[in-house]
Amino acid sequence: MPMTLGMPREASARSVVLAISSASLALGSSALAIAAVLVVLRTINSPTHEAWLALVFLVPIVVAMAVRHRRDDLRVTIAYLAVAAVSIGFYSSILINAAPDAIVESPFILSLPQIAVVYTVAPRVLGLQSLVLICTAYLLGQLAVYAAAMNAGHLPSFDYLTAACTAVVVVISAADLLLRHRTASDHRAVARARHEADAMHYQQELESQVVALFHDTVLSELTVLSHQPPGPLGDAQRSAIQRDLALIAEGSWWPDDASAPGAATSRAGELPAGLADVVATSHAEGLAVDVDGDIASLHRFTPAVAAALALALRQTLVNVRQHSGVDRAEIVVDGEADAVVVMIADAGRGFDPAAVPPDRFGVSQSIQGRIRDAGGQTQLWTSPGNGTAYMFTLPVAPEHAWEPG
Structure with missing residues (x-):
């Protein structure tokens, strides 16, 4: 031969x-x-x-x-x-x-x-x-x-x-x-095997997005309502529920380049529109969020990656507000040649990741799963009594990459 x-x-x-x-x-x-x-x-x-x-x-x-x-x-x-x-x-x-x-x-x-x-x-x-x-x-x-x-x-x-x-x-x-x-x-x-594998992968990603969406909207709002005393809803809660219902009705579990949150951006020194909405919503719900670092690098993402980051940050901040016991979180941004690193940290009570039940999708799907599906990587540091920190590393759009110095 x-x-x-x-x-x-x-x-x-x-x-x-x-x-x-x-x-x-x-x-x-x-x-x-x-x-x-x-x-x-x-x-x-x-x-x-x-x-x-x-x-x-x-x-x-x-x-x-x-x-x-x-x-x-x-x-x-x-x-x-x-x-x-x-x-x-x-x-x-x-x-x-x-x-x-x-x-x-x-x-x-x-x-x-x-x-x-x-x-x-x-x-x-x-x-x-x-x-x-x-x-x-x-x-x-x-x-x-x-x-x-x-x-x-x-x-x-x-x-x-x-x-x-x-x-x-x-x-x-x-x-x-x-x-x-x-x-x-x-x-x-x-070719048939590749087509079937692609279809299965697409279905798995779609299911992951649907699970994350319903966790971030329906389950999250129900959890908040279960802890509220009887009576009319506040303006912030009403606005959040209306926004989540609109998100489900639009079928936005699979963001595209045209309509993804974060596709429209503001000036380079400011947060992209999608991330700015996340921070503003957290402020309205009583959580102070400090953003520091290379904020201009947040404009280097594709719309789909920006949307995934916005949704993951939203769930991270919801977890801080609901579980950490503190009312402040910090976001630090660092731009690299072909990626952007985003760190989200709080000084709250922390938790044991191994003790999280398998049917809880907040960390695995809404946060880590979203970043992974967008082509990024996540790292989590937390333990009981020592706060929580996430580090997201996400790829930038090819036209916004540069040669490392």
């Missing part, structure tokens, strides 16, 4: 075909050269010196072979076969008439031009067409030789050499055809 050195299957197969084509051309050319040498020797040893005329009919085969090698076209190939068949017929007729007994005993000298044509007629891209052309070349060569022999009244022995050489090329071409069919089937199977 030839080594492919890690090349793609298509490139490897192409290299093998080109190697076979070059080897076939070399063998065919060698066969014609040997035929010419044998004709010269036969002419020298013949008292009538009539065999030299056979050399004349090797020339058209050589010329047609060169044209065929330069132009891999079906019409050129058909013309090549026609020229080769006529030339082989005259070539064989001259040699049989010059020495009928020797030719009848050993048709080797008649086999060489046929072998040359068989080995050089196959196209560079093997396959079904190659099989047809190889068999056609063999049959035309045999018919030309037998026609010349019958015209001279001397029928030669069966040409085992040409038949064996043709069989070798036919086997190679047939094996290539089967390999192509198998490769095409493998490619289709891989």
Whole structure:
């Protein structure tokens, strides 16, 4: 088996075909050269010196072979076969008439031009067409030789050499055809598997977004209401519920580039609109949020990444307000060459991540899952009594990346 050195299957197969084509051309050319040498020797040893005329009919085969090698076209190939068949017929007729007994005993000298044509007629891209052309070349060569022999009244022995050489090329071409069919089937199977994997991945991401959305809206608001005394809702709660209902009604669990929160941004020194809304909502709910650092880098995200960050920050701040026991959180931003790091920390009571029940989706889906789905990474530092800190590392839009200094 030839080594492919890690090349793609298509490139490897192409290299093998080109190697076979070059080897076939070399063998065919060698066969014609040997035929010419044998004709010269036969002419020298013949008292009538009539065999030299056979050399004349090797020339058209050589010329047609060169044209065929330069132009891999079906019409050129058909013309090549026609020229080769006529030339082989005259070539064989001259040699049989010059020495009928020797030719009848050993048709080797008649086999060489046929072998040359068989080995050089196959196209560079093997396959079904190659099989047809190889068999056609063999049959035309045999018919030309037998026609010349019958015209001279001397029928030669069966040409085992040409038949064996043709069989070798036919086997190679047939094996290539089967390999192509198998490769095409493998490619289709891989394409189907990739399509199914992409569909499954998309479905999983969509389910993750839906779970996170309902956790951040319905479950979050119900939790807040369960801790409120009976009576009318406050303006902030009413606005939050109306906003969440609108979010669900719009089907915004899969943000796009056009409508994602954060697509519209303010000036570079200010927070993007989506993140500014998150901070303002937290302030209205009684949580003070300090934002510091490289705020301009928050404008380097794509709209989808900005939306994921805004939603993750929103849930993080909700968790601070509901569970930390403090009324202040801090956000620090640091811009890097191809990413932005956002740190969110509070000095509250903290928690044990291992003790969080598996059916609680706030941290795993609404925060870490959203950042992960946006192509980012998250780190969490917390323990009971020591506060909580998240670090989000998110990729920037390609046009906003720079070379590291």
